[in-house]
Amino acid sequence: MQRSYQIMTNMNRKKIVTFGELLLRFSKPGQLRLTQGDLFTSKYGGSEANVAVSLATQGEDVTYITRLPDTPVGHAGAMSLAELGVDTSHVLYGGQRIGTYYFEPAAGMRAAKVIYDRNGSAYSDLKPGMIPWREILKDCNYFHVSGITAAISQQAADATFEALDVADELGITVCFDINYRKNLWKYEGAEPRKTLSRMLSRCDMMFGDAIEFDWLSQHPQPPFTATDSNFEMQMKEYGEWFDELHAAYPRVKHWMMGMRNIVSSNHHTLTALLYTDNKLLQAPIMDIPDVVEPVGVGDAFMGGWLHAISLFPNDMQKQLNYSLAAAALKNTIPGDFNLSTEEEILDVKI
Numbered sequence: 597m598q599r600s601y602q603i604m605t606n607m608n609r610k611k612i613v614t615f616g617e618l619l620l621r622f623s624k625p626g627q628l629r630l631t632q633g634d635l636f637t638s639k640y641g642g643s644e645a646n647v648a649v650s651l652a653t654q655g656e657d658v659t660y661i662t663r664l665p666d667t668p669v670g671h672a673g674a675m676s677l678a679e680l681g682v683d684t685s686h687v688l689y690g691g692q693r694i695g696t697y698y699f700e701p702a703a704g705m706r707a708a709k710v711i712y713d714r715n716g717s718a719y720s721d722l723k724p725g726m727i728p729w730r731e732i733l734k735d736c737n738y739f740h741v742s743g744i745t746a747a748i749s750q751q752a753a754d755a756t757f758e759a760l761d762v763a764d765e766l767g768i769t770v771c772f773d774i775n776y777r778k779n780l781w782k783y784e785g786a787e788p789r790k791t792l793s794r795m796l797s798r799c800d801m802m803f804g805d806a807i808e809f810d811w812l813s814q815h816p817q818p819p820f821t822a823t824d825s826n827f828e829m830q831m832k833e834y835g836e837w838f839d840e841l842h843a844a845y846p847r848v849k850h851w852m853m854g855m856r857n858i859v860s861s862n863h864h865t866l867t868a869l870l871y872t873d874n875k876l877l878q879a880p881i882m883d884i885p886d887v888v889e890p891v892g893v894g895d896a897f898m899g900g901w902l903h904a905i906s907l908f909p910n911d912m913q914k915q916l917n918y919s920l921a922a923a924a925l926k927n928t929i930p931g932d933f934n935l936s937t938e939e940e941i942l943d944v945k946i
Contacts, residue, residue: 621931643895820855852870
């Protein structure tokens with residue numbers, strides 16, 4: 597990537613707020629299955645926290661909002677973000693426990709496995725009125741949420757829409773990652789398609805992977821089956837498909853879709869599309885032959901995108917390419933967080 601870019605300074609840093617549930621992740625060492633051995637390793641993570649860390653690592657002014665238990669485990673989670681430059685001064689404390697998940701990595705023909713344990717978490721008991729949104733969002737430029745933000749409980753969903761209401765009142769740009777996880781929508785009366793469609797109608801920028809776009813639109817798209825960087829995309833068909841989506845959700849100005857083909861457990865291909873102003877752009881296909889860990893790749897893309905808006909304010913192709921480079925680098929980093937700096941992302945050959 598060419599190095600003709602705008603250096604991030606205090607003059608062009610944006611205030612960004614992300615909102616969601618911080619999780620404690622457990623895995624067995626190496627490639628062990630969850631049923632093997634007697635030792636778990638732990639890391640903190642969660643989609644919206646991952647975006648916050650990525651932005652802070654790239655030099656942005658980012659605040660993370662969540663609810664954690666007032667225990668050493670809850671405070672350690674907030675500290676893990678603060679140590680990486682994220683503002684956690686508005687984290688709410690209360691409730692009984694932190695949400696967790698168990699991750700078993702892919703190996704050979706064996707697929708990765710994720711098991712959630714989030715019922716009764718401090719975040720799931722979050723209710724409207726608990727978070728002072730007007731105070732937090734004043735002077736904010738971008739507010740980032742995801743479908744997971746509203747998936748844990750009805751109260752958390754109501755608190756999410758409360759935040760979106762305030763963001764609309766204040767004229768804040770809303771960024772939304774659909775992040776559809778069917779195993780999370782378990783509360784009584786949960787209606788994921790209806791709820792996520794409502795959220796989408798309230799946002800200005802939207803990201804999702806190809807599977808999530810298929811689910812949302814109920815209209816299958818051309819498959820991405822690249823095994824190397826020479827694959828040819830069906831851009832005409834994708835353009836028509838985005839035209840239909842934009843007609844249904846006209847507020848969304850930027851539609852971003854990440855596309856991954858898993859050639860093997862440690863060999864992936866990656867690209868992304870950006871639809872804006874009735875134009876469709878594609879990032880180059882990246883061939884990643886030595887994947888370390890793919891968790892958080894979409895979050896890394898979003899962190900890259902929200903940073904690239906200022907870095908390349910008049911070049912949407914560079915914004916898209918930078919975002920994909922950030923996502924590609926996350927494949928090389930263990931854990932949920934993308935700890936890649938702006939300089940490292942710019943150095944990726946794309």
